[in-house]
Every structure is written in C-alpha cells, then in structure tokens.
Amino acid sequence: MSTILTAVLALLLLAAAFGLLLGYAAVRFRVEGDPIVEQIDAILPQTQCGQCGYPGCKPYAEAISNGDAINKCPPGGQATIDALADLLDLEPIPLDSEHGEEKPKTVAYIREDECIGCTKCIQACPVDAILGAAKQMHTVIISECTGCDLCVEPCPVDCIDMIPLPVTPNNWRWPAPVSDPSLILTDRGRGHLMQESA
C-alpha cells in the first residue's frame, strides 16, 4: 500500500514541479505578437502598392498568416511567391494575374513643368518619397521611390510617368551564361545548312 502511495506522491510532486516550471517559462519567455507575420512581411517587397487588395504589405502579411493565397503580389513576382512557399511550406503557385503582372522595376518621374502643385501625389505616396508644397513644384526622391505607382492616378494633370530604372555600371548584373544547345559539334550549323538548301 505504502509503495503505491509513494509512487502516487512522487508523480504528483513531479507533476507539480514541472507544472510550475512550464508556467514560469510561459510567462518568462512569452513571445509578443505573431512572429510568422514579421517573417512574411520581411519577404514582401514593401512597395506598399496595395495591388494585393490590402492597404500595404503588413496587412497582406497578416492575411497570408490567416490563410490567404500567397500569389497576390505582382511587384515581388515569382521570387517572392517561391520564398513564401518555402517559408510556409506550401506549393509554389504562379502569380495571380488578377492582381497584376510582374513588371520591371520603375520609379515615378514628375514632369516638373506641368506640375500644378496640388499635393495630391504627396498624400498618396506611402513612403513619403515626393517632395513639395502646395502651389510649389513637386519632385520624386528617386532613391526612396518604391515604384508602387499610387501617385499616378490621383494626379489631376497626368504629369507623373513611371520610368524604368536606368542601368549603370554600378547596378549592372552579369548575365547568366547561356548554355549552348548544340552540344554535339557536328550539330553546329546544320540547321543553318538545311535552311539554305530548302
């Protein structure tokens, strides 16, 4: 009888000890917020363009963590979808064209002669990349522009263009080496000869 009692007591004691430990750990090492949202947000391109249908990248990150599709971000393109699929352990899917196409990176450019200084684009810019004041000419700080084109639509005189970033020696990228399809040397030029004879 006493053996059973000892065993039960010992187990109870252990349970109490571990319960306390777990309870303490739950308070001490509590994680604030939802870390997965932060991780998703870090992958999104932060253009804040709203093409996904949410007002910014963070809300979309929250939506993804609640189970929304990962293919609604055209500025991020396939690379972002792949990274998200990798993070969330999902199958990579192609970009949902309903939300837009993947386009080369652009920046906004204000044709300054035509700007009337209405400040509408300044209010639309999600990253404060447009400089100007009422009835003064506005201009875009290129290094801050994310190319979200949210400023284009509100402009009453249509003086904002989205132009692709120029390639300079500093941002030029080495091209991928092309693998030659005609691996067998005798293949080389054969198509050419056949075309000629035809």
Add this chain to the structure above:
Amino acid sequence: MMVKVYNFHGGIHPPDNKKHSTRSPIRPAPLPDRLILPLQQHIGHPATPLVAVGDCVLKGQKIAEPAGRISAAVHAPTSGRISYIGPHPIPHASGLEADTIVLDSDGKDEWITHQPISDYRQMKKSELIDFIREAGIAGLGGAGFPTDVKLHLGDDHIVNTLIINAAECEPYITADDMLLRERADQVLSGIEILAHLLQPSHILIGIEDNKAHAIRSLSDALQQTQLKTKLNIDLVVVPTKYPSGGEKQLIKLLTNVEVPSGKIPADVGIVCQNVGTAAAIHRAVHLGEPLISRIVTVTGEAVGHPQNLEVLIGTPFETLLQASEVDHNRLFRLVMGGPMMGISVENDQIPVIKTTNCIIAATYDEMPPAPPAQPCIRCGMCEQVCPAELLPQQLYWFAKGREFDKARHHNLFDCIECGACAYVCPSSIPLVQHYRFAKSEIRNEEAEQKKADHARIRFEARQARLERELAEKEQKRKERAEAAAKQQLLRQRAEDAKPAAEQSNEAELKQLKTAAAIARTKLKKARDALKNAEDKGQEGIEKMQETVKDLELKAEQAHNAWISAGGEDPAAKASPSIQQETESL
C-alpha cells in the same frame, strides 16, 4: 637569412607569354589629343568634378575631388581644356557608359607647380595620409582600392607585417616586372613611406621566380640603400604558380597565415600593397606628382611591337595600340587585363584607368572563341586547382540551379574569380561566368532587401505620423468640445442662480422698453406724414394732427411705464425732445 616559402592550395601553370613585352625598356606613350577620365575608377563612390566645360587646366591639377571615404581624386594628366563632362564608354565588363571628364590636350604638357614634401617624417601621419589621398592614389595592382583607406588601417589594427606584392602571376602582364627592373629605387622609397605610416615589424616583398632581372635589380637596390636591415625587409622569391599574386594567396605563401573568410588581411595583422602603388606614393611625396600615369603592358600577337608604356590615365586604347603597331586584320579580341581575369572589350575608344595594367590584342589562334560547354563529368579537377579551397563544382550546380542561398553557404563570396577552375575544366564550362552571375544576383537581392527594409521603415514612420496627426486632431476637437460644454454649463448656472422674480421683472422691463420704442417710432412716422401734408397743403391735416396728439400721449405713457419699471434711460433726452417737438408743433 632565407625566409621560408609556404604553399597555397591549388593553382595552375598556364603559359606565361611574358617574354615578348620585356624586350624593350619602358617608353612614354604618345600624348593623345583627347583624354577621357572616368570619375569612378574603382569600387566606392565616384569623385565630384571641380571643373566646368571650357576650363583650362594644367598638368597635375586636381579636377575631381573624392566624395566619401572610399573614393579617389582625379587629376589632369596633361594641360589643356575641358571639352565635355558626361557619359562616355568606360572600361567595364558591361560595356556601359559612365560619367567622365574629357580633356582636350593643348600639346604643351605644362605642369602645375610641384609641391613635394621635403621631410614627411616631420608631418603628422594623418596629414601625410591625407596628402596621399589628395594625390589620387589607388591600388595599381587589381581592384584599385583607394590607398589612403588601407593606410588608415594602422589606426585600429595592429599591423606587424607589410607585404609588397610583386608576384605579377598573370600571363602576359609585365608592368610590375619592368617597373622593378628600371625603377627599383622608387619602389623602395615608396616602401619606406609605407613603413613609416604603418610601422610594421617585418616587410616582405613577394616576387615570382620567373622575373630574374627584376629580382636582381631589386636586391641590388636593397643593398645600396641599406634599407634591408633598417626596415627589416626580406625579398622572398616564390615559385611561379598562378594565382600567387592574389592577396590572400600571397599572404599564405609568405607567412602561412590564412585570412579568414569574410575578413581582411589587416584583421590578421597584415597589409598588402602593390609595387606600382609604392612607386606612385614615392612620386607623390618626393616629387609632388599626383597619380596621372601608370605603366601598361601592350601585348598580344596582333601587335607588332609588344612593350610596356608609361601611359597617361585617360589615354584611349586606340592610341596605345597604334603606338605598338597593331595589325587590325589580325586583331580578333581586345582584352583589358590579363587572359585569366581580364575582360573583353569591344570599343577601342575606352580609356586607360588607374587599374589598367595590360591590354592584349589577341589573334584568333591566340584566344579562340570558347568551345561549347559540355555537361559536368564531376572529375573534380576544379576543386584541385581552386586557390580559395572552395568546391567549384558545387558552386556551379548551385549557381546554375539558382540556389543562391546554398551557394552563399558554400562561401561563394570567397571566390576570387581567378579562373583556374575554368582553365582546367575538361568540359569547358564557363565556371567563373556562373559565379559572377550568382554573385551579382545575390548582391542585387541584398540591395533589394535593403531597399525594402528602408521602405518599410519609411512606410511605418508615415503610418505613425498619420496616426499621431489624427490623434492630435481628435484631441483638439475634444478639447474644444469640452471648453464649449464648460462655458455652456457656466452660463446655465449663472442663469439658474438668478431669482425667479428678477427674471420675470427683467422680461417685463424688456417688453416695456420695446413698447416704448414702438410708440416712439409710430409717433415719428405720424409727425413726418403730418409735416409732409402741411408742406404740400393736403387735406385732412386736422385729422392727422389729432392722430399725432394721440400718439404723443401713448408714447409718453409707454415711456413713463418703462422708466417707472426701472429702465435706465438712454431716452432721458428723448422724452424732453418729444416735449419740445410737441411744443414746436
């Protein structure tokens, strides 16, 4: 005492092809009509121009100023007029254009006043380094890293070994070889200045054993100047093996120290400088000449007279090729740099910059187009020759499969792009191209990530600001509403506090006042009408007079009622006036 020579992993022995260009001494290159000076000739920031189009400049005058810490000044290599500032093709793998200053030579080659330093030992070290920065000196060996940045390493690192790189391991190039043969004294003088700045306990000059002339000339100079014992200099002859001139490889050869991945040599107490850089420092400090020229090897089978030329920075390749009797019919490929690490260029109008050590005009037989790449057979030869001890084959798979994270974890960024792996590859795979591609994709991704993080911070800051503004507005609105409510309450209270009787009295008084005023107005109107009638002699005047009298009575009654009720009397004069008027009537 002989210094022990160690070994580094891998390496190859390509045919060196150096003999052709060492037959004749260094000659000055012809002065071109037009010099093209790129504002950025190295990693870091481009310099800021100090001149405008149309300005006349003298040889050695500073025309662009360094902008930022890693940046080098640009000086006019000859006297003349600035004819253009803007984009022009530069020596870059992309073949793109970048900002340049174009100088039209006036042919006089007139120097600005030389300002050498009489005794640099009297100067503060930081001032001496600034002087070297002002002279626009950048590493003449490879990447062209601004020299002043390396000289500041003594500030926060303990430098115990200074290594002078004279290995010049790449085939064809003989610029350093010829420099040592002819100007070993200048190199040593430059080393003395470097030693003064860095205070190393040991100086090692590493040179490959295929340069017998240069070794002799250098050891003679060392004996003459007696610097050998004074500065503890050792001339170390290393076996010829490509790429022994790589910074980390030479350090391994001379000291057996491996520079850890992602670290710089200064982290292990070593600083490397090229012999050309040492000579340039000598010329800047002792002669007051900024870096406006360098030695360039012009070679290849398509040139009739391969040689080394003392070339002004900014000289177009075409001028040098002509001076070396190039045969354009045989010229198949123009290479800037060596055959292993250099880049092919299409345009012969691009200029020599501070890092241009060699121009190869190759014939078809000399550098034929690369054969088509065949599948990797996993022979592992690339691993055996890799001087950075990487796994080239693995990196190739990762780069090809765009698995850049894995490539990075396999230390892709330790690759020095020496080309040894591609040289030995039996399948002719352009391995270095794959690594360059992967590196630039990773760098691009990093830049984009950085930009995204920046955008996020700005977006969040904006959101916070908008919220704050909204909260402030709301707060103000609330405050206003509260103030209004308070006032309302106060008024209510004041009204409530008055006794009810007084209130009714007040109302009565008001009523009486109004009545008096109305009566007065009526009276006035009636009088006017009467007067009008009298003037025009109309009928019914009597009746009117009666009405007026009646009204007068009423008005007086109303007035009196008001006064007696306690109304203060602004019309105290009004009632006598009524009387008077009545009398006058």
